[in-house]
Structure formats: structure tokens, C-alpha cells
Amino acid sequence: MKGAEKIFAEVALEISPMPAEAKREKEFALEICRILEKNLKGEGVECAFVGSAARDTGLKGDNDLDLFVQFPRDKSEDYIVKKTFEAARKIPGEWVTHYAEHPYLQAQLGAFKVEVIPCFRMAANGELKSAVDRSPLHMAYLQEKLTPPQRRDVRLLKKLLKTAGIYGAEISIEGFSGLLCEYLILNYRNLETLIESAAKWKAPVFVDLEGFYIDSTQPEFDAPLVLIDAIDKKRNVAAVLSETNFHKFVSLCQAFRRRQSRDFFFRPATKAPSRNEVAKKLKARGTHFLLLSFGKPELVEDILVPQLRKTASAITREMRAAGFGVVDYAYYAANNCGVLLELASSQRPSVELVQGPPVREEAACVNFSKAHSAALRGPFVKGDRIFVEERVTERSAKKFLSGLLKDARALGVGANLSAPLKGAAVLEDAELNSVSDDEAAELWKYLSARDYWL
Missing domain, CATH: 1.10.1410.30 (CCA tRNA nucleotidyltransferase, domain 2)
Structure with missing residues (x-):
């Protein structure tokens, strides 16, 4: 690639921390480590400064410091968490508890966001007691290998x-x-x-x-x-x-x-769109939009986001199965949670195809035919199954979706979201103009989606 190295060299100068900045980070991290070890004297611990700042692979302005407090393997998880929290909280700062596999602490100490994570000492390819035990070993390995x-x-x-x-x-x-x-x-x-x-x-x-x-x-x-x-x-x-x-x-x-x-490596900054721009973009699509907006439960991101993803997928699946043409969908967690559906039309066709059992299941086919004796058309064989066509009772996408939410749990939504979904606001088209600024930004993200390099 002709000219690549010249670009790399120029960009590297702009994104690399200044030597004084890197030195300051390391000195501060090692001082906190020293204090933690002093506060845990007699526990047989070692405090390791790990991560990109420690390995000199971080970007300018990234002031995150990861400190891993390694305990002997004969201690329990509850014990190492308790002792680490006691030691860290002796250091002045607003320590906030976060959760991964087990709890850890985070605080903004001056210019640095410091995370203190308890873990167990581990040998390479040895048995894990917790997933975070690997981090100090990664540090040692990469510190030796990376030029x-x-x-x-x-x-x-x-x-x-x-x-x-x-x-x-x-x-x-x-x-x-x-x-x-x-x-x-x-x-x-x-x-x-x-x-x-x-x-x-x-x-x-x-x-x-x-x-x-x-x-x-x-x-x-x-x-x-x-x-x-x-x-x-x-x-x-x-x-x-x-x-x-x-x-x-x-x-x-x-x-x-x-x-x-x-x-x-560098993209021009874009200004936040006006409400009018969002409204115009929605209208220009010529499609039908539905937005489920509901209160955000107090869940950590690692639990909330997969449940939101599962919920959006389940709702989309039900809408498609019911004959609504879903163009695409999205979900977000802003000040509220939201599931956005873009449909080809605000209504589904007045007739739906109902799939029956495979022809080989004779008794089931007889029962299906009896159950659908008043069908608009059918029963008839198509492929290896029998089908009928029935008249649709509810054609409105908004009303159908509102009906689904009455028994959200049966849809297969995220376990912690079924209750908030019961109180969800279902907005359509122009009603989306009333959402908060945070949610409007999420709508714009969907409407203007583009991978810049294509």
C-alpha cells in the first residue's frame, strides 16, 4: 500500500499520549497500587497495573487506569471483594460499585478514572477461579512480546x-x-x-x-x-x-x-439534527414507523442490552408472522428504552395464510380442517403441508402491537422488560416528533445509517 506508512506516522503523532502524560499516568497508577498493597498488608496480595495505559497502547486522552488486586487462590470470592473494597475506600474519592462477573470499584481520582478489580492469582493456562484472573497474565505476556x-x-x-x-x-x-x-x-x-x-x-x-x-x-x-x-x-x-x-x-x-x-482515522464532527430534519427524514421514507418507548429499568448494560435485543427480535418476528411487512428495526437505551419498527404499510392485508400440519400427520390434518371449516379459502395442500386463508380481524399495525404488549412475557421478550413493556407508549409516524432529544438522536442514527467508507 503505497503511502500507508506516511499516513500512519502522521496520525500516530496526533493520537499518541505525550511522554509526560504517559509518565504521569503510570506514576499515579503505581502509587495507588502501592497504597492498596499497604492497606492489604498480610493478605499476600499483589496489585497489578494492567491495560492499554500500562502497555503504552492507549490513545491520547484515555485516562482509564485498571488496577487488579491479586489474591492467593485459597481465598473465597466474597472475601477478596470485601477486602479489596475496604482497602480501596480508604483512598479518598467517590467509589462506585460496578458489576461484571463479580463486583469491582470505580472512582474519578483527579484526571484519572480508576478501576480496582479483585482477582485470583493464576498461572498461564491454569484453572480460572474468575474470568478477570487472566488480565495480569495478559499484561506480562504482551509487555514482553510487543515491540x-x-x-x-x-x-x-x-x-x-x-x-x-x-x-x-x-x-x-x-x-x-x-x-x-x-x-x-x-x-x-x-x-x-x-x-x-x-x-x-x-x-x-x-x-x-x-x-x-x-x-x-x-x-x-x-x-x-x-x-x-x-x-x-x-x-x-x-x-x-x-x-x-x-x-x-x-x-x-x-x-x-x-x-x-x-x-x-478522523471524521468531521456532525451537528445534532433539528427536530424538523428528523421529521422530514421520517416522512421522506414513505413508510410507516412505530416506536415502543418505555422506562429504562435499573440494569447494568451487559444485562439490559441483550434483553433489549431479544425483545426487539421477538416483536419483529411476531409482526412478520402476522403479515406486517417489517422493513427493518432498531432498539436503544437512552433516557428511555425504545424499539423502533419501520413497516411497509400501517395495515396488513385483509387475508392471511394460515399454515397447517404436514400431510404425513393425517389426524392433525383432519383436526386442522375441522377447526378452519369457515375459512375464506382452503384447506389446500402446498408443498408438504396443508393451509387455509382466513380473514384478518385486526389490520392496524399500531393496534395489533398494542395487543401483543398485553402479554409481553408470552412473546419471549427479555425477562426484566415484560413489566415495563406493559406501560409502553406506542407512537406512530408524526407522533414520533414528541420524543425526547435523546430519543430523537437515536431515530436520526437509524435514519442516517451509513458506513462512511463505502
């Missing part, structure tokens, strides 16, 4: 992915984690080679840095990208990466290979 040029390329890769909206292992993004970025650069040696290779990827892609499976059968992972963790051969580091984001990355690399430009 300075590769650390620069990790930063460039992160910026490239961030600009494309596919960086982050959060369940709401399902993108590339920082660790995955580091492993990919390590495996492909540099960013240019990674881009050249990824432009030709065809799922599934299998990467095994340490060659754990050279002489044995590769493990089966249901994922487009499988990257075996160098310190835990049973784990796919890319497990959270969605099929869509995998293919977005392939498409992004193909585009960069065709036309190298710094525009892949």
Missing part, C-alpha cells in the same frame, strides 16, 4: 476501529476489544500486513499465536473470528465480536487498501 513499533500500530488500529464505530467489547457495540487489537498486531506483525490480510478474510478465520492446536483438532467456536488466547487456550478472545462487525472490518480494510487516507 515499540507494534505498540504504535495498536494505537492506530484502535483509532481506525473507533472511527468506524466497531471498537469496544461492550455488549452494545460487539466490536474489537483492546486485547484483540494487541493480539492481532502481534500475530500480523504490523498494521499494514493486518489490513492487507483482513481485506481477504473469509469467515471463519482462525488465529493461534502460540500454536496450541498445530498438532491437534481446532476447537469449535461459533464465531467469524477465532483468536486463541495466548494464556488460556480454551478461550476465544474475539468471542464478543459480531458477524456484522467482523465483515465491517473486512470491508473497511478493503476500502483502505484501495485509497489510503487519514480520513479513515
